[in-house]
Amino acid sequence: MSQSDLLERARRLFPGGVNSPVRAYLAVGGDPPVMARGSGAHIWDAEGRRYVDVVGAFGPLALGHAEPSVVAAIQRAAAAGGPFGATTEAEIRLGEMITERMPRVERLRLVNSGTEAAMSALRLARAATGRELIVKFQGGYHGHSDSMLVKAGSGPLTLGIPGSAGVPQAVARQTLVAAYNDPDHVEALFKANPGRIAAVIVEPVAANVGVVPPAPGFLAALRDLTSAHGALLIFDEVITGFRVARGGAQELYGIAPDLTVLGKIIGGGLPVGAFGGRADLMNLVSPAGPVYQAGTLSGHPLVMAAGEATLKLLSPPVYEHLERVGARLEAGLARLGVARVERVGSLLTPFMRDEAEYAALHGRLRQRGVLAPPSQFEAWFLSAAHQDSDIDLIIEAAA
Numbered sequence: 001m002s003q004s005d006l007l008e009r010a011r012r013l014f015p016g017g018v019n020s021p022v023r024a025y026l027a028v029g030g031d032p033p034v035m036a037r038g039s040g041a042h043i044w045d046a047e048g049r050r051y052v053d054v055v056g057a058f059g060p061l062a063l064g065h066a067e068p069s070v071v072a073a074i075q076r077a078a079a080a081g082g083p084f085g086a087t088t089e090a091e092i093r094l095g096e097m098i099t100e101r102m103p104r105v106e107r108l109r110l111v112n113s114g115t116e117a118a119m120s121a122l123r124l125a126r127a128a129t130g131r132e133l134i135v136k137f138q139g140g141y142h143g144h145s146d147s148m149l150v151k152a153g154s155g156p157l158t159l160g161i162p163g164s165a166g167v168p169q170a171v172a173r174q175t176l177v178a179a180y181n182d183p184d185h186v187e188a189l190f191k192a193n194p195g196r197i198a199a200v201i202v203e204p205v206a207a208n209v210g211v212v213p214p215a216p217g218f219l220a221a222l223r224d225l226t227s228a229h230g231a232l233l234i235f236d237e238v239i240t241g242f243r244v245a246r247g248g249a250q251e252l253y254g255i256a257p258d259l260t261v262l263g264k265i266i267g268g269g270l271p272v273g274a275f276g277g278r279a280d281l282m283n284l285v286s287p288a289g290p291v292y293q294a295g296t297l298s299g300h301p302l303v304m305a306a307g308e309a310t311l312k313l314l315s316p317p318v319y320e321h322l323e324r325v326g327a328r329l330e331a332g333l334a335r336l337g338v339a340r341v342e343r344v345g346s347l348l349t350p351f352m353r354d355e356a357e358y359a360a361l362h363g364r365l366r367q368r369g370v371l372a373p374p375s376q377f378e379a380w381f382l383s384a385a386h387q388d389s390d391i392d393l394i395i396e397a398a399a
């Protein structure tokens with residue numbers, strides 16, 4: 001079936017023709033592609049056109065598409081039945097792999113999306129501190145729960161909307177917004193709201209305004225400020241977790257958050273989230289404690305199998321590969337002189353002069369068989385499957 005026919009049918013069914021806003025390509029123009037399949041670093045649309053994929057499904061595919069051992073693990077899990085509405089060994093194995101790699105996550109709860117994980121971590125922080133206010137950063141994206149849609153990055157930023165309709169003012173007022181990489185701003189918020197801030201939630205590498213690495217000392221300042229004022233520090237590592245380093249951004253920058261929010265890679269491409277951290281805090285989560293949280297499909301065997309197979313392959317040489325291909329793409333794009341490139345490992349953004357220029361770059365790449373994220377504010381994701389030849393093709397297409 002032709003792509004335009006499929007789009008027509010999708011538009012009749014889904015608001016804007018999509019099930020997540022950025023997929024509509026409003027910021028770059030043109031019809032969005034309808035995808036059919038993927039293998040390694042490549043994807044094919046419904047009309048059989050091949051692209052080098054730098055969207056990477058917005059983060060989860062650290063190994064690329066249809067990694068054979070991930071596919072086999074999912075197939076085995078599917079044949080074994082479930083979910084069971086009961087604990088399985090697969091959950092325990094994935095949980096152990098996460099805590100081993102990220103020792104600050106002493107205890108965790110598996111959920112079904114990053115949104116859910118962040119929302120639950122904030123509820124826990126409020127319960128643990130007996131305080132209501134949360135500090136987030138401008139352009140920080142932590143999913144689409146009511147309190148986090150204040151000055152959010154990702155889709156809201158792409159669409160140019162400062163928040164969302166339908167969020168009660170009483171809820172939005174509980175969220176304070178600071179400028180990223182500006183610890184003085186955070187300190188001022190603590191001074192203006194003594195004893196009222198439960199937590200600071202931050203993407204340790206901002207990746208929903210395009211990629212913005214933390215300024216030297218910024219994360220350490222957040223650690224000091226939260227500790228000094230009796231608030232919790234929450235790292236949202238939905239994007240950075242198991243991508244920027246084996247132990248995530250908390251390992252890379254050597255900062256210990258109280259709570260960590262995870263998603264994407266730990267599900268190997270299937271729907272997932274997790275929140276975890278200090279055992280004394282996690283013991284407040286139901287049924288161990290009074291903070292309610294639950295999920296019919298949480299810890300789903302297929303997701304656990306995909307996550308385990310993915311983390312198993314993410315060995316130190318794979319991180320070296322991710323760094324190498326990331327650096328090659330950064331250098332190649334920088335050489336063209338078209339953009340200022342920001343990068344942490346396999347996560348990068350070429351910042352164009354404005355959004356129209358980004359749209360032009362996106363169109364040029366698409367025409368030459370490279371699919372980049374359809375917004376200046378979504379990070380480019382490379383995977384272990386990207387080879388030098390793929391990177392060189394991206395650079396040639398951008399030239």
Ligand code: PMP
Binds near residue numbers: 114142144239272
């Ligand atoms: N936190 C961050 C840092 C994210 O980038 C995202 C999604 N891109 C989320 C939370 C929400 O995750 P999900 O889309 O799985 O709900």
